Amino acid sequence: MADVAPTGVPLALPDAGMQLRTIALLRWQIFKNSLRTMRGRLEAVSWIFVGFWFVALGLGGAFGIAVGSWWMVSHNRSDLLAALFWPIFIFWICFPLVATAFTEVFDSSNLLRYPLRYSSFFLVNLIYGSLDGGTVVGLLWLIGAVLGISIAQPSSTPWAVLALAIFGAANIFLVRALFSWIERWLAQRKTREIMGIIFFLIIIGFQFIGPLTQRAHRQHFQLPAYISQAILIQKFLPPGLVAGALGGSVRADWLSAAGSLLLLSAYAGVFCLLFHIRLRGLYAGESFSESVSREKVSMEKAETQSGWALPGLSGQLAAIMEKEARYLSRSGPMLFALIMPIVVLLLFHMGGNPNRPNAVAHNPNLAFPIGAAYCLLLLTNLIYNNFGADGMGVQFFFVAPVKMRSVIIAKNLIHGGVLALEMCLVFAATYFMYGSPAPAVVSATFVGVLFAIPLDFAVGNLLSLYSPKKYDYGAFGRQRAPGLTVLASFGVQAVTIGIAIVVVLVARHYGSLWLATIVFAALALAAWALYQAVLGRIDGIALSKRESLIATIAKTG
Amino acid sequence: MDTPAISTTNLTRRFGDFVAVDSINLRVTPGQFFGFLGPNGAGKSTTIKMLTGLLAPSAGRMEILGLDLASHSLEVKQHIGVVPEGMALFGRLTGPEYLNFAGRMYGLNRETAAKRTTELLEFMQLDREPGKLITDYSHGMQKKLALAAAVIHGPKILFLDEPFEGVDAIASGTLKAMLQRMILRGATIFLTSHVLEIVERLCSHLAIIHQGKLVAQGSLEELRSGVQAMPADQHLAGAQPEKLTLEEIFLRIVGGARSEDQELSWLT
Numbered sequence: 001m002a003d004v005a006p007t008g009v010p011l012a013l014p015d016a017g018m019q020l021r022t023i024a025l026l027r028w029q030i031f032k033n034s035l036r037t038m039r040g041r042l043e044a045v046s047w048i049f050v051g052f053w054f055v056a057l058g059l060g061g062a063f064g065i066a067v068g069s070w071w072m073v074s075h076n077r078s079d080l081l082a083a084l085f086w087p088i089f090i091f092w093i094c095f096p097l098v099a100t101a102f103t104e105v106f107d108s109s110n111l112l113r114y115p116l117r118y119s120s121f122f123l124v125n126l127i128y129g130s131l132d133g134g135t136v137v138g139l140l141w142l143i144g145a146v147l148g149i150s151i152a153q154p155s156s157t158p159w160a161v162l163a164l165a166i167f168g169a170a171n172i173f174l175v176r177a178l179f180s181w182i183e184r185w186l187a188q189r190k191t192r193e194i195m196g197i198i199f200f201l202i203i204i205g206f207q208f209i210g211p212l213t214q215r216a217h218r219q220h221f222q223l224p225a226y227i228s229q230a231i232l233i234q235k236f237l238p239p240g241l242v243a244g245a246l247g248g249s250v251r252a253d254w255l256s257a258a259g260s261l262l263l264l265s266a267y268a269g270v271f272c273l274l275f276h277i278r279l280r281g282l283y284a285g286e287s288f289s290e291s292v293s294r295e296k297v298s299m300e301k302a303e304t305q306s307g308w309a310l311p312g313l314s315g316q317l318a319a320i321m322e323k324e325a326r327y328l329s330r331s332g333p334m335l336f337a338l339i340m341p342i343v344v345l346l347l348f349h350m351g352g353n354p355n356r357p358n359a360v361a362h363n364p365n366l367a368f369p370i371g372a373a374y375c376l377l378l379l380t381n382l383i384y385n386n387f388g389a390d391g392m393g394v395q396f397f398f399v400a401p402v403k404m405r406s407v408i409i410a411k412n413l414i415h416g417g418v419l420a421l422e423m424c425l426v427f428a429a430t431y432f433m434y435g436s437p438a439p440a441v442v443s444a445t446f447v448g449v450l451f452a453i454p455l456d457f458a459v460g461n462l463l464s465l466y467s468p469k470k471y472d473y474g475a476f477g478r479q480r481a482p483g484l485t486v487l488a489s490f491g492v493q494a495v496t497i498g499i500a501i502v503v504v505l506v507a508r509h510y511g512s513l514w515l516a517t518i519v520f521a522a523l524a525l526a527a528w529a530l531y532q533a534v535l536g537r538i539d540g541i542a543l544s545k546r547e548s549l550i551a552t553i554a555k556t557g
Numbered sequence: 558m559d560t561p562a563i564s565t566t567n568l569t570r571r572f573g574d575f576v577a578v579d580s581i582n583l584r585v586t587p588g589q590f591f592g593f594l595g596p597n598g599a600g601k602s603t604t605i606k607m608l609t610g611l612l613a614p615s616a617g618r619m620e621i622l623g624l625d626l627a628s629h630s631l632e633v634k635q636h637i638g639v640v641p642e643g644m645a646l647f648g649r650l651t652g653p654e655y656l657n658f659a660g661r662m663y664g665l666n667r668e669t670a671a672k673r674t675t676e677l678l679e680f681m682q683l684d685r686e687p688g689k690l691i692t693d694y695s696h697g698m699q700k701k702l703a704l705a706a707a708v709i710h711g712p713k714i715l716f717l718d719e720p721f722e723g724v725d726a727i728a729s730g731t732l733k734a735m736l737q738r739m740i741l742r743g744a745t746i747f748l749t750s751h752v753l754e755i756v757e758r759l760c761s762h763l764a765i766i767h768q769g770k771l772v773a774q775g776s777l778e779e780l781r782s783g784v785q786a787m788p789a790d791q792h793l794a795g796a797q798p799e800k801l802t803l804e805e806i807f808l809r810i811v812g813g814a815r816s817e818d819q820e821l822s823w824l825t
Contacts, residue, residue: 304653304674304687306667319661327649330690393647396706399609400662401634547612554643 016120023111023124039467039484039548046483050133058137062144069148073156078250082234082243085167088141089239092171095134096179109282121283122276129179130172142168149246159249159257166264167242173271174238180278186332238267313413316402320410327389328418337381338422341374342429349433364434365441371426372445373497376452379419380489383456385482386411386464387553388471394553404542405535408464412457419453440513444504447517451524452496454531459492461534465545468552499523560623562587562714562745563608568617570603577603579769580617585747585762587713590740592760593749596811600769601749602642605718608747609639622713635664638707638715644699645706648692652683652702655691656709663710670709677705681731697728704732708739715739717748721755733759757803767811777803784809 034040065084072080108124116124142164150157234240241264248257307315308322328334345367386408387394397407423446430437437445467484503523507516542549563585570578578600585591595601606612608619610630619626621633639645647655653674660670678684681701691699700720707715715736721729736746736759750756756763757777764774773780784806801809 304657304671304678306671307657307661309667315661315664315666319658323647323650323654323658326654327647330649389649391648392643392645395611395641395643395645396647396659396662398611399634399637399639399641399645400659401631401664402662403631543613550611 014115016117019114019116019120020123027128043467043483046487050483050486054133054136055140058140061137062140062147065141065144066148066151069145070152071148073149073152073250078243078247081246082240084145085239085243086234088138088145089171091141092134092138093175093178095137096132096175112283112285118280118283122279125279126172126176126275129176134175135172138171139168149250153250156246156249160246163242163245163249163261163264166261166268167238170238170264170268170271173268173275177271177274177278180275180282182336184278184281186336236263238264241267314406316406317410317413320402320407321414324411324414328414331389334382337378338418340378341371341422341426344374345371345426345429345433362434364430364437367434368427368430368437368441369445369448371430372423372449375419375422375426376449376456377493379415379422380456380460380485380493382415382418383412383460384463384485384489385469385471386461387468387549388464390553391470392554395550398546398550404539408461408535408538412461415457416453419449423449438513440517444507444513444516444520447520447524448500448503451520451527452500454524454527455492455496456489458527458531458534459488461538462541463488465538465541465549468549470553470555559586561585561620562589562622563591563747564620565608566618568604568607568619569615570600570607570612571615576769578607578614578766581766581769581771583764583771583774585745587745588740588743589745589762590736590760591745591747592756592763593747593766594753594756594763594807595749595766599766599811601766602718604766605716605747605749606641609637609641609716610634611641635710636713638710638712640700640703640707640715640717640720642718644703646691646699646703649690651688651690652678652694652698653687655702656706659706660709665710673709677709680735681705696723697725700724701728701731704735708735712744714745714747717746717750719750720748721750721752729755753802753804753807763803765807765810773810777806780806780810 031044035044065088068084069081072078072084108121108128111121111124146157146160146164149160235244241260244260245257245264248254248260308318310318310321313321348367348370349362387397390397397404427437427442463482463485467482467488469482469485500520503516503519504513507513507519561584563583565581565583567580567582568578569576569580581600581604583604593601593604603612607614608621608626610626610633622636624633626633647658650658656674656677657670660673661667665673675684678687681704683698683701683705691702694702700723704717704720707717717736720732720736724732733755736748740746748756748760760777762774762776763780765772765780773783775783781801784801787809
């Protein structure tokens with residue numbers, strides 16, 4: 001600890017290393033303290049299980065990549081290395097975006113009250129922001145590649161380590177930059193709307209791909225021409241560049257290797273710069289609000305609009321549903337998550353092989369159920385943590401004359417409504433991109449969801465009370481669910497999908513998919529009975545768990 | 558004999574081995590402006606949380622307007638308004654949306670909720686920026702909004718946990734005006750605060766909790782008389798008993814002597 005400076009003499013900034021160690025110690029202390037409670041211990045055990053799966057995925061993939069890279073280098077096929085690095089790159093970038101439950105962006109804004117150097121602030125954001133499953137798996141896969149190349153050609157080891165380290169750094173910077181910029185764009189209505197418009201223009205643009213491809217085929221265009229162009233372009237992108245750098249070193253073509261590495265380093269630098277620009281703004285105290293700007297505020301005193309009136313529902317239910325809908329509509333990250341099923345369908349469609357019409361890419365009868373299942377998966381963040389975004393407001397539900405059963409029903413209704421809307425969007429996307437799915441498939445999918453959703457609601461309602469976690473609808477990628485919730489939701493999804501597969505196989509065995517609809521309808525009745533049984537006990541559970549719920553959700557900071 | 562607005566019998570709350578509230582017996586009659594005081598960690602917030610349904614008691618009984626809180630919680634909640642410690646605000650709603658929501662949760666119809674929302678926003682001077690999210694409100698604005706939400710249904714009893722904490726003089730004046738108006742109309746107000754000057758000015762009756770135990774209860778005059786009967790100590794030497802302020806009474810009862818021997822020599 002530095003000596004105290006005499007009055008009037010400015011104190012020197014604290015040592016950055018000491019500050020970083022202090023922050024690490026703080027995080028460790030917070031973790032240790034969390035183990036004092038049973039919930040904290042369960043949470044830790046859950047994350048150990050989840051971590052085990054990530055490590056298994058990482059090690060399994062690393063082994064495959066090691067074998068692949070060894071084979072390519074030892075058989076003089078280093079030109080194929082890009083085929084290994086592109087999947088790594090895509091996984092690394094896309095995984096945090098499509099699976100935000102496993103992703104956490106460290107909210108370092110609280111640290112700004114202390115005399116923290118910008119370099120420390122940058123490092124803290126980089127290091128803690130990178131502690132997610134995608135990065136761990138990606139790094140393990142890169143280690144696999146290093147091992148494979150080193151075994152095949154030991155002299156290439158230093159170069160491989162250098163090239164893959166730069167590639168890893170570029171990926172980490174890119175993910176962090178993407179997260180921070182998307183969060184920035186989603187923070188305000190105006191930029192969010194621009195993003196939405198761009199997204200839908202892209203969607204509409206892709207509608208022309210099918211007809212254009214067909215026309216190209218009619219005009220005897222050669223598809224390999226596109227592929228050769230793509231191969232040429234990919235050489236100038238990070239995965240292609242790292243493959244080029246490694247391939248060059250294996251062939252002793254050092255000029256090519258150094259050029260690729262230089263360009264790869266430039267990419268890493270640009271991604272780092274993009275991340276730095278956002279962090280610099282945050283460091284300077286930049287804050288974006290959802291509110292209308294001060295200049296635009298009307299000074300006229302307007303009459304308050306009456307709230308929602310929903311036929312057949314009480315005023316309380318309508319009020320809670322209105323509140324939930326407003327929360328969702330103001331959350332850019334949530335809206336972003338809700339369009340992801342369409343993005344996934346789009347990616348499948350683009351990545352498909354036209355010579356395999358039964359693959360997901362060209363089969364609406366596969367694409368629609370998969371899209372629907374993904375919708376359900378994305379909603380787990382909401383369904384399994386009903387109160388997460390309520391903040392201090394969660395207290396209101398306990399001081400107002402309302403049964404927790406009503407609150408939960410209202411939340412389930414709005415989430416069910418979102419799912420219904422999503423299903424319709426997925427259907428429309430499937431119809432336009434893939435063609436019309438068979439009526440029996442549409443029916444089985446919708447009734448299958450009617451079976452799955454009450455199960456999710458029943459378990460989700462319980463976990464919302466037993467394992468709540470505060471999260472911020474306004475922050476992109478800070479929606480990491482509690483470990484227990486992740487495990488439980490995975491369990492429910494696994495059981496649901498397993499049952500669905502068995503039902504569909506049985507229906508196919510008997511030659512009619514309509515049979516699946518009937519079986520799903522029967523299962524849906526049982527699932528709804530379970531949902532009702534849970535609802536019947538929810539008031540008592542909520543009362544018994546209110547203290548921990550309020551303490552967790554309404555906590556500040 | 559009138560039914561008390563609030564009464565507790567041996568109300569107790571334990572957190573593990575620690576007894577935060579120890580068998581307290583409170584009695585607040587209808588129409589009282591009741592101040593509930595105590596040093597930090599004395600059990601004030603724990604008590605108010607139990608009285609408003611945010612926390613379960615470990616033992617004891619609570620009655621609000623003659624109704625047992627444990628068995629009639631919904632009926633009780635219809636007649637009370639609460640501004641808890643965290644203010645119970647939904648940060649991503651606007652002020653008008655939140656008040657409308659609160660009104661409907663307390664059973665008001667859509668038109669009445671909307672009308673009262675407009676009136677309350679105007680009274681609280683929160684009607685200038687209807688599109689602003691609560692999360693962007695200043696602390697004082699949030700306090701005013703929380704109070705507006707707590708009274709939108711015209712409660713018979715209002716529970717306020719530190720309503721003046723972090724509130725400027727202008728907002729504080731608005732809050733006090735509203736509370737005094739409610740008292741004039743027969744409501745009961747149960748308030749905790751550290752700002753003893755405000756409590757002294759507003760409250761007709763007081764209770765003091767210290768280390769979980771209720772150590773004094775009565776009107777200001779009754780507390781003053783009680784203190785006069787106690788042996789004088791050095792902190793109150795020279796003070797005229799009939800002119801003791803609430804702060805002096807409070808310090809005398811809870812023994813808030815501060816050692817001035819220690820000096821933080823490094824503090825500039």
